[in-house]
Amino acid sequence: MKAKSHPDGAIDLSQGTPVDPTPDFIQRALQEASNAPGYPVTTGSAELRSAIASYCREVLGAQGDFDVLPVIGSKEFVAWLPFMLRSKRVLIPEIAYPTYRVGAIIAGSHVEEVGIEATMWNSQPGDLIWVNTPSNPTGRVHSVDEIKKAMEHRSVGAVVAVDECYFSFGDAKKPISTFSLTEGNNRNFLTVHSLSKRSNLAGYRGAFVAGDPDLISRLLEIRKHAGMMAPTPVQHAVSVALGDEAHVEKQAKLYAQRRRRLTPALARKGFRVDHSEAGLYIWCSNGAEDWAQVAWFADRGILVTPGNFYGKGGTSHIRIALTATDSKVDEAIERILAS
């Protein structure tokens, strides 16, 4: 309310929804496939399956035996995975995207918040463990060692699901896909990737999961009967988008430039930036309680997100999204520095 009453209007840096256009060649692909009288295939068209598998091998470094499955945006997958796997306990990062918790609640599972250090986790057979790198909201990138330690929990029968939906936006650190670290043993491992941010396709709902063929076949069986199929035009658009990295590199540069411009302005006003080495967000704090920091920005007509939205560990931080146009980011910088 306060931010909206600013004389020049509010600048929304609270939502991680892309604002840069969907590349023309992807829009054309969607149109090309718009004559779609028949039902789409849940497992994905041959074209899409091949595009996802190539992406996994060539860009993510996948080795060994794995299967792939399109999903209707990665949020849908995150929300329903615990239910589909009948997970009794779900381990989630202590500061995390809220849907990991929501999914566990839908499934009636016990939720346990865990820190980064995976040797401290107490997993049991049948548990589902979520890892998110780069993280929303912190922008933290897991090290190879951290990922490997998390993956060791598979040996007791836990499923490790790694959400890499910000994989393409490395900045100070370059994310490494978990797929490249399995040495071909993909048992009890799933990774989810999304085109929402990678290709500015959030409105299309295009994402995929890849990993353990047995787990994927269980998920496929449920998804077929539950009508969870990606629309045919979207399947084609995603296939085309996955074959191009040039547009992704361009977008990654835009986010990095926005981060580079905003960070010094925040520092001048006493905000310390933590992590934020990749992804779409700046995770920062001036030491006050999160709502007081939200109010500081609202006084300047800027909307940001309080850290408590991501768990109790976030109550002294705020999240600033880089999903605003360059001119809006410049305007935000002026407002931050003006007072």
Ligand SMILES: Cc1ncc(COP(=O)(O)O)c(C=O)c1O
């Ligand atoms: C960590 C994380 N996972 C998954 C999603 C869902 O993205 P989508 O459903 O657009 O693929 C988001 C969206 O912000 C996210 O931050």
